[in-house]
Amino acid sequence: MIRKRPQSGILPDRPTVVVVGGGFGGVECARALRKADANVVIVDRNNHSLFQPLLYQVATGVLTDSAIASPLRRIFERQYNSTVLLADVQHIDISAQTLHFEDGTFAWDHLVLAAGMENNYFGNDDWAESAPGMKNLAEATRVRARILEAFEQAERAFALGHHDEVDACLTFVVVGGGATGVELSGAIKQLAVDRIAGGFKALDVSRTRVILMDGGSRLLSGMSTQSSSAAQRILESYGVEVRLNTSVTSVTPEGVVASGDTIKSKTVIWAAGVTGSPLATQVAEQLGLSPAHGGRVSVNPDLTVADKGNVRVIGDLAQLEDPKTGADIPGVAQGALQMGGYAGRAIARELSGRSSSGKITPFKYRDKGMMATVGKGRAVLDAFGLHLSGFVAWLVWALVHIAFLINIRSRLAAIWSWSWAYVFNDGLNELIIKPEKTAKKEDSDSA
Ligand SMILES: Cc1cc2nc3c(=O)[nH]c(=O)nc-3n(C[C@H](O)[C@H](O)[C@H](O)COP(=O)(O)OP(=O)(O)OC[C@H]3O[C@@H](n4cnc5c(N)ncnc54)[C@H](O)[C@@H]3O)c2cc1C
Structure with a gap:
């Protein structure tokens, strides 16, 4: 069977999935949507996706910048339903379903917030x-x-x-x-x-x-x-x-x-220390949630937020208890990748009408371990x-x-x-x- 390739560009007659943040979670999510009949729009304030765990090697001169970062436009070059927008998202309006940049407003049907964390100086x-x-x-x-x-x-x-x-x-x-x-x-x-x-x-x-x-x-x-x-x-x-x-x-x-x-x-x-992107607080407040620990957003087991089935928060910004351990899923690359893949597949299923049974398989975190270099x-x-x-x-x-x-x-x-x-x-x-x-x-x- 010959599979039809999704058409490229932002087309008015198909739904728009906006992924805010092109880090581990955002990229994985957008990739999981590659076959969806949708406009998949990745918005990031930087033109690259960054492998943060190796930042310390750039800071100490071992690696060059380009060894740990890749332009988002390159990553999505062959994903025909994708569009990359270099923009700083200043505000998200949940009820109007829009993103606000410095120079305009962009509408979405599905939102995936994957904007990660910022440095936290604890009030100093x-x-x-x-x-x-x-x-x-x-x-x-x-x-x-x-x-x-x-x-x-x-x-x-x-x-x-x-x-x-x-x-x-x-x-x-x-x-x-x-x-x-x-x-x-x-x-x-x-x-x-x-x-x-x-x-x-x-x-x-x-x-x-x-x-x-x-x-x-x-x-x-x-x-x-x-x-x-x-x-x-x-x-x-x-x-x-x-x-x-x-x-x-x-x-x-x-x-x-x-x-x-x-x-x-x-x-x-x-x-x-780190704290969640201010966008997380905006979303939580608009949905009547109090911000979770570390400026994150409490998400449902399927990573949607409150009663909004078309709003998902993933990666470091998502606060979700792992039923296996009783602890929150840690803010690590593995968690973001797994949530990104899960959210992308869930949206793709929904858009294709395959999730109409209403049965939702909750997100399951697979802990693959932790490590750190020491000298x-x-x-x-x-x-x-x-x-x-x-x-x-x-x-x-x-x-x-x-x-x-x-x-x-x-x-x-x-x-x-x-x-x-x-x-x-x-x-x-x-x-x-x-x-x-x-x-x-x-x-x-x-x-
Ligand atoms: C120095 C450092 C070392 C780490 N070491 C490890 C490690 O060894 N192992 C491990 O598993 N994890 C490590 N982590 C954590 C890991 O990098 C994160 O868990 C992971 O990056 C989270 O992915 P994410 O997609 O949620 O967010 P991120 O990867 O942080 O991506 C967020 C993206 O959103 C964009 N963005 C943010 N705000 C806006 C806005 N307003 N408008 C537009 N774009 C926006 C950013 O530019 C960024 O590209 C480390 C993190 C750091 C900082």
Whole structure:
């Protein structure tokens, strides 16, 4: 039988499914709709889909931006019923079934909200300038510039005899002991000790201090206690200072105050928390729901919201209890991918009239495990009741990440970069790129 190819473009005589957010969940959802007789419109404020778990490697110069991101237009090039719109969604009107951009309004018949999370400074938004987070490529590039600049500043201060400045330049504080904080602190230490030390002739940058702090009693609180202890042990053997039960009370360009202790540092990085996109709060409020924990939206077992069968929230933004564990489905890539596929298939079935029996199979989360890298060639892993740490865990981590990168180009780029970094202790992207305005201002300041 020859299957008819869906027509391309936004056609007026078929329903429009809008997917807000082209991350893990949004892309998977739109792909699952590839055969639907619908206009599948993917809206994102960035022109690319990003593999966030590897952002820390962009921030520490191991991978280039394009190894972990792919243009949405490329991803959907061959999906004939799809349209990609580069737009920042400012408002969603549920009753009018419209999205509002800065320059216009767009109507939908089905909405899938997959807009993910934003950095959360827990009411201290003024800390953001001194302690950037790492949720997108722009932020990771900024963090990379800050890290590399700190080493440059240290060498300059040393050469100029400003010895009191050197220690603050060579002290890096990472706030938040989840996967991002653990991976980033190990990678900064590795950058200093293994990769760039040889290029600094005046100064011994291998004496760099990396302090990882967390308010809780263990690192990687989402993983097993075995993995938490192993991660801490490996990081400490590497020279990272781990401070637990430590609350940050102030962040300034000079450093942090944490549990009463003042630490002078030119580079503070925020990995302490995230909160839902403001679009989630808008949707929840319009549907009379109170926002769920972390700025998310409570969804029904089929990922629809309240009594709106044509509104779905997926990925990090969806709050849904896993009946198997009694805990919320975690905000991880696996959850977003699985929800995206489920939501896309459900809409496709509905549009084809195949779900008229009214019987709904609830979304089921399949937990495939958690892992995090800890310095060079080492990782911790919890999967299927197993707890691994060390090189074997890192190998599994590397294979899984390669498999989940979005396309063959990204996979080859990652394999090449990791092999190069592993063998030659060299990163592929150790460039400081500052926005032109900052660069010009700094030039005129120093003139
Ligand atoms: C640094 C970091 C490390 C991580 N490490 C891991 C890990 O090791 N393992 C793991 O499983 N998970 C990890 N995660 C979590 C994982 O990346 C998320 O669970 C996953 O990305 C969620 O997918 P999503 O589709 O819900 O949202 P996202 O992937 O965040 O996608 C949201 C999309 O929505 C777009 N968007 C947001 N607001 C708007 C708007 N107003 N208008 C238009 N577009 C908008 C964004 O540009 C983005 O493309 C990590 C996350 C981060 C930030």
